[in-house]
Amino acid sequence: MSHHQPLGLKPSMGWNSWNTFTWDINEQLIRDVADMFVSQGYKEAGYEYIVIDDCWSLKERDADGKLVADPAKFPSGMKALADYIHEKGLKFGMYSCVGTHTCAGYPGSFEHEFQDAARFAEWGVDFLKYDYCFKPRHISGELLYKRMSLALKNCGRDILFSACNWGADGVYDWIRESGAHMYRSTEDIRDNWESVKSLALSQLGKQSYTGSFCHNDMDMLVVGMYGGSNSDFIGRIGGCSDTEYKTHFSLWSLMGSPLMIGCDIRKDNPVTKEILLNPDLIAINQDMECRGAYRIKPEPQWFHTDDVFMLVKVLTDGDLAIGFFNLSDSSRELSLQFWDMGLPYTAGFSLSLYDCWAHRELGVFRERYAPVVAAHDCLVVRAKLVR
Template sequence: MQNKYLAMTPPMGWNSWNTFTWNINEDLVCGAADALCASGLKDKGYEYVVIDDCWSLKQRDENGRLVPDPEKFPHGMKAVADYVHSKGLKFGMYSCCGTHTCAGYPGSFEHEFVDAETFASWGVDYLKYDNCYKPKHMDGEVLYKRMSLALRNCGRDIVLSACNWGNEDVHSWIRSSGAQLFRSTGDIQDNWESVKNLFLSQLDKTAFSGPYCHNDIDMLIVGMHGSSNNEFIGNIGSCSDLEYRSHFALWAVMGSPLMIGCDVRNMTDVTLETLGNEDLIRINQDIECRAPYCIRQWNNPENVMALVKPLSDGSLAICFVNFGDKKSEMSLQFWDMGISYAENIGLSFYNCYTKQDEGKFAERYVAQVEPHDTMVFIAKPVKLK
């Protein structure tokens, strides 16, 4: 590998799975690349276009190599990669550490080096590497080390996204495996309860994420509105636009990769505004990639809390969230953040949603947070007098 900055900050892009699952083809992928450019999201930092499962034939060729499905990808994967690259974007694909992928296509078990060479020859820049059909006698740690080593010796810089769903205490060994990001949860669903549960499951694991190895809380559902063709992900109910905005804010502040899962060819203005919030992207992409700490509201600790994330310029990203079903107060005491009023230090607050400065505050900041809503600020220590 030549690029010492590969995935230093959380990767951003689009993945086909959440909306389209098995129903993929080269027109969809090229159309997604076009949409990232036309919408301005490419310029905001979304650079990967990733094909998920179901892209290959069910059998390898006579040389043991993976074969793209000619009906879905009649011009082959290199042509698709070349098109994505021509747009100034990067191209991603999918495989699995087991004998088969989750949908039953050939996995990379004991084909790691040949598959890495194949991906490199096609121009792949990113590999989502799933955890299905793993032989029972094999530790996942060993299998992810295998593919990491294969990718590091394939002659091309390829990001390894280790998708083992948080199994086998992945957070304790994944950085040493060489992967650049690791799925720490099960699959997300297009509803608020799923967003809440996945987020809360990672609050005690924030310390394991950092530059070059990012905790992936799963792909975004922002803007899907029940459009998935997969019943598990959700094709009936969905989140409100406010809940999608909260979902995006939480993933951004937690430092999760931001991989869009909706149909980027058909986004609403509200969806585009949420995904393109430059302040939240700046927080997510801060070069130090520090994890936030959590301060819970004393009289409603299960539902209302603040995430506080130190940023590289000395400011703090602060996210209030209310998981409850009623409006609730969040009273953030600056003492809990290491700020002593005795030194005449307060915080200036900038609102990342309204794009307005809210002024200077001493000792505390108090807000009423609507149900399922978030408030996100960038706060800077200031002299009060």
């Protein structure tokens, strides 16, 4: 009989090596990130997984068919690295792929699923990101994710399963049944505003497909990267503005995406920390009921484009998290009628609003609230019903 603890109750929080470092990873980097998690407040804020992405192994398996960590990059081995992370009260994540090879050309787990799951358990892995490259055409992605899910659930260790098939092949219709705890619903994120905006808009109609034990993963965060990736694809130049990073984090938080940091947190940028460690946004993302957010168009609806909207998330204690998002290129007034959230005037309630970024009370409002929001900016409030 299995006595595994349930995994994936709430969206995962952590750090992943890919966005900034891609192939250029090593043991010391991962140890440094673990140290920063503890010393700079990330662990205390709820971030717990430290995940090594692609390019960690040798290009060939050993004589027994087992995966081998690259000794030049990880001279102490994966078990020692996992132990170091666990000693800090954190969790250790690794990467593989459904296909014959990973996206960067290293050995994939196709036809080695159970062997690799046992290997990860042996090393002390707590999280597996499972990518979608080099998938054999004759087998469905659905079946391959079921394979690895079954392997992980029977490897003797609790390992959170992060499926990463980029929203392909009708994933919304079958991913929960596969056993995955989170699933990538989008193409790869890039460190620019158009990418962040595009990914967010693509998931506005998919909020009913997220919830406890199977969370819609809108990809890793680019907050704080400022064009600092090793990859031209992800972005080497410019990145986003601080305002855009704030909006990015707000969207991912309200929409219930896992919050996986992608920047180099060793740089200890105060603005980046202010965004990533915002306790009010994290509390919204980590709300126990894990409900998706619903969209409301500002009044008058005919006036506004699709990139101007409000998101409302029902919270466990009866509060509402409300995000006013202006993804357009000019300042807008976003008029929210409380009627559209199920609060008619006849109910006798007003809303007490708290600004989750300024960390201050905004006042009590009846029937409507209409802030002016700058281009690419947002306002996130926590609303409490009061008489």
